[in-house]
Amino acid sequence: MSSRFGKEVSAFSLEGKFLRFELEDGYKRKYLQVGTLEGEYRVKLPKYLRSPMELNLNLGDVVQIFGERKFDYKKDSLKLKAERVIVIDRQPPAMTPATPVKRQTKAKASILVCQKSDCVKRGANGVCKALQASLNERGLENEVEIKPTGCLKQCKAGPNVVVMPDKTRYTRVQTEQVAELIDKHFTTDENTHNENVQQLALVGNRIFPVS
Template structure:
């Protein structure tokens, strides 16, 4: 992918609250320890009061959006919901993790005039355009968006040496050297409202 920026996706972690970072008496970040690792999560303004009522060591479940910088690979997490997990009567040291998909929340509204253009000329098609096209169809179908977002095969998009090439509308974002594994993130970023 040649376009720079960040890729947005959803996350859900369950774990132990170990630290609360404040700046100028305002809660900015929390540190969550899970089975998968340790995460610093940015706290939105609307969650500050809720976090202020939590004590260190409590078990919480946090869901929100993550942004991965496509250049550096670094991921930043922003919490959008926090739920206190009630402690069992038996004290266990095991951290319980529940995975919740946020896709139904994020993909309920499609951007107006959302569609995808994909070059079908021989160079793009032979260098992986056909696989990218199939992945686009599969991703849109999985999210129930096949009827709402058309995929239009086009003529040459003038990026033959960087094939395959796609354009995500209405953002007019052009991507070259696209790999099928990048398609889900691109769909979430450019075609779904609220991302």
């Protein structure tokens, strides 16, 4: 344990039930919320645990978190940063209540967006925000998930996006083309679909399915 400039830094270990992930920019996992007998805690995730492939949790999973605890005496604030998260007791995935279906969408849909440096330099973060905004506008935010992903090996043609489960890949995606992409894959309105297929073809040198 150390105390410098009114701050105390020490290791911590916490056991509790997973409640939710807190997102940054609407799609990046940044914090983990856990419930314990003493109350709820917000724990910052290390970068390597922010991908759903590395840390997959269901509501109520019992987790043990190891990490660093910083207490600032001046601000009276506590910050917890995880270094390791272990699942002690896994719960089955929560069943979502039946709700009226607004639009027909494909099962387990997600959009992978490369988050490596070449794609980020070419505007991947703006594309993520535009994708999230387009999904929200269409009421699809709970049906289609935007997932950050690693290098897709087309670095000079970024930003790179893959639509799942179709595995349709797009290169050089621009924010103004995102609405057409969403309509093409996730809405069933015939008029909208046809119009957008045509628009995509018109800008085909900048956005096109390669598989």
